[in-house]
Amino acid sequence: MVDTVWPADSVEFCPHESASDIFVCGTYLLEHSTADVVHTASDDDKAHLEPDNIGNQRQVRRGKCLVFRVTESRAASQVQEINLPAxxxxxxxxxxxxxxxxxGVADSEGNITLHEWHTGECQLKTFQNISCAPSDVLCLSLDWSTRRFPTNTLGSLVVSLSNGSLCVLKPDSTGEVSVVDKWHAHDYEPWIAAWNYWDTSVVYSGGDDLTMKGWDIRQSFSVTTIQSHPHTEHLIAVGSYDDSVYIFDARKPIVPLVRGDVGGGAWRVKWHPSPTRKEDLLVAGMHDGFKVVKVHGEDLAWGITKRFDDHKSLAYGVDWSFAPPDVDGQTLIASCSFYDHALHLWSG
Structure with a gap:
């Protein structure tokens, strides 16, 4: 048994074949500086997440990264100690x-620090400190994207923050890691964030709001329209400002089944009301007019079958008629546009 002196909360073995006998242990000490009283997480499961100032007392969170080597007798021999925030x-x-x-180390002052292992010197050396949030926000967890497919360079990181946010960090061409995306994800502390190691466009998170969420980090656009399919269970059409319509399976909503380019941003999508034309989707393409799209086959092949470009302004409203089709099998369509205040009837 090793006494870590300060409360310990994380242990990680090094996966690298040259350092598989190395592991680290992280510690967390919560102090109220004016009273010289030490509080630990055992006093209260969430005492370490209280505001920094309680009355006249200033909370100080201190921590260490303890580095150990496993001996031949399977004992833990400490080789290094790195002082950090908790x-x-x-x-x-x-x-x-x-x-x-x-x-990578997540600390109590909103930072991720990166440390490189030097085998010959048997120690970690800090080479970058990345600020993910203000110093009163805690980095609660982190995960690298390369678990399934190791690389010669640094992978991406996902980090959860005590203010409910998640952020993604990526290295640039020089190897410098920085925050490239951040969003509010949970109403309470998201204790964990993790990559889908098999599809690194997806991250998961969960926390005290009693929810587990999945995020497709490629989709950093606003969602403008959603419609569930009235004749095919589980299919959902989703439009966005990025000129695309995505078809999702509601049972697996993390990654779209297909993405179709409709141009100009998709403001409205409408599935055909008849089950005999359940593959047809009507799209209002904002800056690129109105379109009838066919989404067909097991692989949901995507193709534009008709365009209507008579509008001179933003293509916003569109709908199919529920009346029987005409002699050519076409359905009546109404469409309207914004600044030219125009309404058209056409068939598709």
Whole structure:
């Protein structure tokens, strides 16, 4: 048994083949500086997440990254101690054998610090500190994207924050890691964020709001329209400003089944009201007119079958008639546009 002195909350073995006998342990000490009283997480499960100021007392969160080597007798021998703000989580980046092991540490002052393992010197060396949030926000967890497919370079990171947000960090061409995206994800603390290692466009998160959520991080656009399919269960059409319509299976809503380019941003989508034309979708394409799209086959092949471009302004409203089709099998369609205040009837 090893006494870590301060309360310990995370342990991570190094996955690199050259350092598989190395592991780290993170510690977290909560202090009220004016009273010289030490509080630990055992006093109250969430005491360490209270506001920094309580009355006249200033909370100070201190931590250490303790580095250990496993001996031949399977004992833990400490080889290094790194002073940090309180440590909430730690993860090693999974890299190939030709790259150096790198450890990411999430701390109580909104930072992710990156540390490279130097085998010859048997120590971690800090090479970057990334601020993800103000110093009164805690980084609660982190995860690297490369677990399933290790790389020669650093992977991406997802980090959960005590203010309910998630952020994604990525390295640039020089290897410098920075925050590239951040969004509010939960109403209470998201204790965990993790990648889908098989599809790294997807991250998961969960927390004290009693929810687990999945996020497609490619979709950083506004959703403008949604319609469930009236004749095919589980299918949902979703439009966005990014000139696309996405078809989702409601049972697996993280990744779309298909993405179709409709041009100009999709303001409205309408499935055909008849089950005999259940593959037809009507789209108001804002800056690129109105279209009838066919989404067919097991692979949901996407194709535009008709356009209507007589409107001279933003294509907003559109709908199918529920009346029987005409002699050519076409359905009456109404469409309207904004600044030219125009309404048209046409068939498709």
């Amino acid at each position: 440590v909430l989580d730690q993860k090693w980046c999974h890299t190939t054998s030709t790259a150096s092991p790198v450890l």
